[in-house]
Amino acid sequence: xxxxxxxxxxxxxxxFLYAPIVLLPLFAFNDGTVIAFPLRGFTWGWxxxxxxxxxxxxxTLNSLIxxxxxxxxxxxxxxxxxxxxxxxxxxxxxxxxxxxMLPLVLPEVIVAISLLVVLMQLGLETSIFTIILGHTLLCxxxxxxxxxxxxxxxxxxxxxxxxxxxxxxxxxxxLVILPLVVPGIIASLLICFIISLDEFIIAFFLxxxxxxxxxxxxxxxxxxxxxxxxxxxxxxxxxxxxxxxIVADGFRRRGLRKMGQNxxxxxx
Amino acid sequence: xxxxxxxxxxxxxxxxxxxxxxYHALRDISAEIGAGEFFSLLGPSGxxxxxxxxxxxxxxxISGGTITLSGKDMAGVPPNLRPTNMVFQSYAIFPHxxxxxxxxxxxxxxxxxxxNKARAIGAALDMVxxxxxxxxxxxxxSGGQRQRVALARALILKPKVLLLDExxxxxxxxxxxxxxxxxxxxxxxxxxxxxxxxxxxEEALVMSDRIAVxxxxxxxxxADPEELYRRPATKRVADFIGVMxxxxxxxxxxxxxxxxxxxxxxxxxxxxxxxxxxxxxGLRPETxxxxxxxxxxxxxxxxxxxxxxxxxxxxxYYDVRxxxxxxxxxxxxxxxxxxxxLDVGAQARVGWDPRAMVVFPD
Amino acid sequence: MAQGLSRDARQGxxxxxxxxxxxxxxxxxxxxxxxxxxFWTQNFLEIDRTFTLENYSEALTDPLYRALMMRSLRxxxxxxxxxxxxxxxxxxxxxxxxxxxxxAIWLFLITIPFWTSYLIRIFLWRVILxxxxxVNGTLMELGLIExxxxxxxxxANAVVITLAHAFAPFxxxxxxxxxxxxxRSLLExxxxxxxxxVMTFFRVTLPLAMPGVLAAVLIVFIPTVGDYVTPRLVGGxxxxxxxxxxxxxIFDLSNxxxxxxxxxxxxxxxxxxxxxxxxxxxxxxxxxxxVGGGIAGLALAGAAAVVDVGILWWLWTNGADWFGPAGVLxxxxxxxxxxxxxxxxxxxxxxxxx
Numbered sequence: 001x002x003x004x005x006x007x008x009x010x011x012x013x014x015x016f017l018y019a020p021i022v023l024l025p026l027f028a029f030n031d032g033t034v035i036a037f038p039l040r041g042f043t044w045g046w047x048x049x050x051x052x053x054x055x056x057x058x059x060t061l062n063s064l065i066x067x068x069x070x071x072x073x074x075x076x077x078x079x080x081x082x083x084x085x086x087x088x089x090x091x092x093x094x095x096x097x098x099x100x101m102l103p104l105v106l107p108e109v110i111v112a113i114s115l116l117v118v119l120m121q122l123g124l125e126t127s128i129f130t131i132i133l134g135h136t137l138l139c140x141x142x143x144x145x146x147x148x149x150x151x152x153x154x155x156x157x158x159x160x161x162x163x164x165x166x167x168x169x170x171x172x173x174x175l176v177i178l179p180l181v182v183p184g185i186i187a188s189l190l191i192c193f194i195i196s197l198d199e200f201i202i203a204f205f206l207x208x209x210x211x212x213x214x215x216x217x218x219x220x221x222x223x224x225x226x227x228x229x230x231x232x233x234x235x236x237x238x239x240x241x242x243x244x245x246i247v248a249d250g251f252r253r254r255g256l257r258k259m260g261q262n263x264x265x266x267x268x
Numbered sequence: 269x270x271x272x273x274x275x276x277x278x279x280x281x282x283x284x285x286x287x288x289x290x291y292h293a294l295r296d297i298s299a300e301i302g303a304g305e306f307f308s309l310l311g312p313s314g315x316x317x318x319x320x321x322x323x324x325x326x327x328x329x330i331s332g333g334t335i336t337l338s339g340k341d342m343a344g345v346p347p348n349l350r351p352t353n354m355v356f357q358s359y360a361i362f363p364h365x366x367x368x369x370x371x372x373x374x375x376x377x378x379x380x381x382x383x384n385k386a387r388a389i390g391a392a393l394d395m396v397x398x399x400x401x402x403x404x405x406x407x408x409x410s411g412g413q414r415q416r417v418a419l420a421r422a423l424i425l426k427p428k429v430l431l432l433d434e435x436x437x438x439x440x441x442x443x444x445x446x447x448x449x450x451x452x453x454x455x456x457x458x459x460x461x462x463x464x465x466x467x468x469x470e471e472a473l474v475m476s477d478r479i480a481v482x483x484x485x486x487x488x489x490x491a492d493p494e495e496l497y498r499r500p501a502t503k504r505v506a507d508f509i510g511v512m513x514x515x516x517x518x519x520x521x522x523x524x525x526x527x528x529x530x531x532x533x534x535x536x537x538x539x540x541x542x543x544x545x546x547x548x549x550g551l552r553p554e555t556x557x558x559x560x561x562x563x564x565x566x567x568x569x570x571x572x573x574x575x576x577x578x579x580x581x582x583x584x585y586y587d588v589r590x591x592x593x594x595x596x597x598x599x600x601x602x603x604x605x606x607x608x609x610l611d612v613g614a615q616a617r618v619g620w621d622p623r624a625m626v627v628f629p630d
Numbered sequence: 631m632a633q634g635l636s637r638d639a640r641q642g643x644x645x646x647x648x649x650x651x652x653x654x655x656x657x658x659x660x661x662x663x664x665x666x667x668x669f670w671t672q673n674f675l676e677i678d679r680t681f682t683l684e685n686y687s688e689a690l691t692d693p694l695y696r697a698l699m700m701r702s703l704r705x706x707x708x709x710x711x712x713x714x715x716x717x718x719x720x721x722x723x724x725x726x727x728x729x730x731x732x733x734a735i736w737l738f739l740i741t742i743p744f745w746t747s748y749l750i751r752i753f754l755w756r757v758i759l760x761x762x763x764x765v766n767g768t769l770m771e772l773g774l775i776e777x778x779x780x781x782x783x784x785x786a787n788a789v790v791i792t793l794a795h796a797f798a799p800f801x802x803x804x805x806x807x808x809x810x811x812x813x814r815s816l817l818e819x820x821x822x823x824x825x826x827x828v829m830t831f832f833r834v835t836l837p838l839a840m841p842g843v844l845a846a847v848l849i850v851f852i853p854t855v856g857d858y859v860t861p862r863l864v865g866g867x868x869x870x871x872x873x874x875x876x877x878x879x880i881f882d883l884s885n886x887x888x889x890x891x892x893x894x895x896x897x898x899x900x901x902x903x904x905x906x907x908x909x910x911x912x913x914x915x916x917x918x919x920x921v922g923g924g925i926a927g928l929a930l931a932g933a934a935a936v937v938d939v940g941i942l943w944w945l946w947t948n949g950a951d952w953f954g955p956a957g958v959l960x961x962x963x964x965x966x967x968x969x970x971x972x973x974x975x976x977x978x979x980x981x982x983x984x
Contacts, residue, residue: 020754088642107856114660161360165374
């Protein structure tokens with residue numbers, strides 16, 4: 001095989017992209033209290049220690065509650081929007097969809113402080129619930145992007161054919177549209193779950209005294225002695241994200257195959 | 269032709285109009301389609317033929333007029349409650365279901381038992397020649413097979429009308445020709461009304477009992493294929509259906525045709541009534557003939573020079589420049605034994621017959 | 631019939647409404663609230679709702695805020711440049727050299743790091759770039775440096791490196807999509823018409839990929855201006871950005887109106903800067919096309935760019951003597967917005983889709 005300069009560059013780029021993720025488990029299993037080279041030897045100790053931190057367990061529970069709620073909420077809202085965007089024409093469509101997708105590019109700090117200021121002004125306590133709202137806003141564009149891919153692949157005459165064969169609109173949606181977009185829905189649920197689980201800024205601003213996992217991690221970063229445990233926790237989080245991502249991508253591809261289409265690319 | 273003349277028309281379109289905003293898509297369409305008729309809507313793209321079909325199916329609300337099916341006004345009746353079924357242009361085969369599930373899709377609310385359903389599905393698949401493919405996944409089908417599944421799926425519900433939206437346009441030429449014959453057989457077998465939308469005039473001529481030619485949302489002519497071909501109502505219809513040569517002419521006492529000379533007005537076909545003044549005379553290529561040495565014209569003849577030769581195997585098309593005419597006329601000759609194909613530039617005698625002339629006012 | 635909304639439009643609006651209402655309540659309403667706050671003041675815990683421009687005058691004249699805003703723009707611009715320049719070859723490689731069935735797996739590989747914890751990734755860059763980290767260790771072992779490099783951590787450079795890593799997929803994907811859309815027969819046509827590989831790239835591929843490049847610029851630049859975590863973790867004191875100041879105002883100083891004002895100023899600055907940049911690119915491309923491209927076109931477009939940027943730079947460095955510290959910002963905003971608007975009005979959309 002011929003070696004192309006561009007190919008070499010691509011490989012180096014991947015090294016750059018993966019450098020942090022590869023280092024993470026190295027330090028997590030390193031039998032030393034300092035996060036630096038050279039490595040000292042293998043240990044499970046830091047992972048074992050994770051079991052003895054009540055604050056961590058609480059944060060994990062908070063994060064899981066939030067991530068599950070956000071996944072469901074954002075996917076439901078995203079389904080409506082994605083369906084409207086692919087199937088209907090309505091006035092100001094571009095503007096409305098652009099506005100809903102805005103959190104994708106807006107700096108998170110802006111979203112976070114504007115939400116915080118409103119909550120403070122309304123005299124509401126920040127809590128898990130407020131984080132759920134903030135994360136849903138953030139995840140909705142991703143859900144829409146994924147679901148739009150599923151809905152856009154549907155030939156509109158499929159729905160008409162179902163109606164023509166005697167089904168009502170609702171029946172057509174249930175029997176034809178839904179089965180075809182289920183893989184997209186599952187992919188959207190998983191992606192929203194991952195985003196919410198990893199999201200820091202909004203959680204940091206809105207968490208009050210109910211920290212999420214990333215907020216807990218942020219607090220620990222200040223203490224050098226806690227860093228090996230943080231590495232262990234980070235390894236678990238990253239591994240979980242990657243596993244969920246592979247599952248999500250599998251579902252998305254299955255959905256495309258079901259419709260007899262070729263894979264056109266990844267998420268986003 | 270299997271027109272059932274005893275009962276009234278199955279479908280009546282009465283002053284049907286359709287607007288999309290300011291765009292007038294259907295203009296005062298009125299027509300009657302009989303039970304058991306193979307009826308085609310033919311026209312160029314954008315003429316409104318698909319809109320009309322979808323209006324009959326119930327997918328488009330009409331802006332004015334009425335559509336009645338077996339005497340019942342269809343206004344406000346949704347597609348799922350109309351006795352019509354449709355074969356979509358894309359076939360709309362449900363990709364997540366098997367062939368059998370696709371064909372049986374419409375039986376869900378029929379109240380049939382499982383065994384009866386299976387029998388009905390089997391029969392429908394046999395009818396379209398796919399009896400062996402019932403278990404196959406839909407997305408693994410070829411184009412021709414998809415079309416058959418779409419047909420079986422629609423016919424299993426025993427509709428009064430089968431609507432077909434350009435069903436053959438996605439198939440290659442050979443397959444299309446086979447399917448034309450098969451569709452005709454199928455229609456005779458099931459005996460229901462077929463309404464076909466097509467832009468392919470040959471397809472419409474081959475299959476239909478009657479054809480409505482549409483331009484810009486209006487029916488330009490509604491007639492059986494032979495009438496449509498022989499006596500086109502307007503110059504535009506004549507031009508759209510098949511090939512027609514148009515020669516400038518002047519009508520007075522007699523018809524003075526450029527390049528051909530004077531003709532009695534009596535014998536010529538004049539679909540728009542008596543003509544006078546400047547007009548056009550239409551002649552189909554097959555009504556003109558090259559006269560070989562020793563042959564004489566059955567009616568009249570004229571001289572010219574061969575301008576272009578287009579060889580088709582069974583036929584040859586010649587463009588012949590007639591003396592005193594600017595544009596060449598096209599004529600077609602069967603390549604029978606003993607007849608040589610003429611070369612470009614050869615002198616030619618062309619036989620023609622006034623009875624084949626169709627005259628249109630300009 | 632044509633009166634009111636069609637049935638299709640009504641159904642569409644109904645179906646989109648849950649998401650729209652959610653976004654209105656949780657995005658539009660809060661954004662309007664902070665805009666309102668930026669015109670108010672705070673005395674201890676009381677919000678004084680008299681309309682005032684005091685916050686703005688402070689935000690625009692205080693040298694600290696100005697420096698932070700400028701640094702945020704500079705860092706975001708550097709991040710955007712680095713990210714896009716590095717991303718283009720990768721997108722090009724995947725689109726043109728990777729076999730079709732392998733493309734999905736490459737894109738997947740590139741997006742995976744993006745989905746892993748943001749916080750952890752940034753923290754690990756602190757480890758990688760540290761005084762005793764693997765970068766310095768490797769370079770010293772190879773004998774390339776004698777002392778550990780100190781300019782790669784706790785300053786703006788570290789922020790640029792880390793953010794370029796974080797936003798890589800955002801730049802690669804839009805460029806990849808625009809490259810994929812290029813009909814390959816166009817490239818064959820260019821070669822058939824006598825162009826070599828290099829000129830085919832510059833005359834056909836690159837111009838057709840520009841919409842993707844511009845999308846990448848937008849999608850990287852906007853969020854990076856407001857990044858909070860990266861400057862905090864790897865920026866040190868020299869890498870602090872505007873978002874960190876917004877946080878300080880709200881949480882540490884409890885001055886919500888000032889925090890809101892800085893947020894609004896940041897959004898306005900980004901909007902004006904991007905509008906100026908995009909519309910001036912349209913103008914420069916137009917100038918280039920006017921003289922028929924080639925060397926002359928490039929020279930003219932380049933000269934126009936130098937003049938346009940030069941005017942702004944001169945105003946930023948010397949304008950305060952003429953117009954006062956706040957006045958010069960007004961003059962700059964007027965020039966930038968005015969130029970952008972007149973280009974938008976008088977020049978049609980160019981061939982780059984902008």
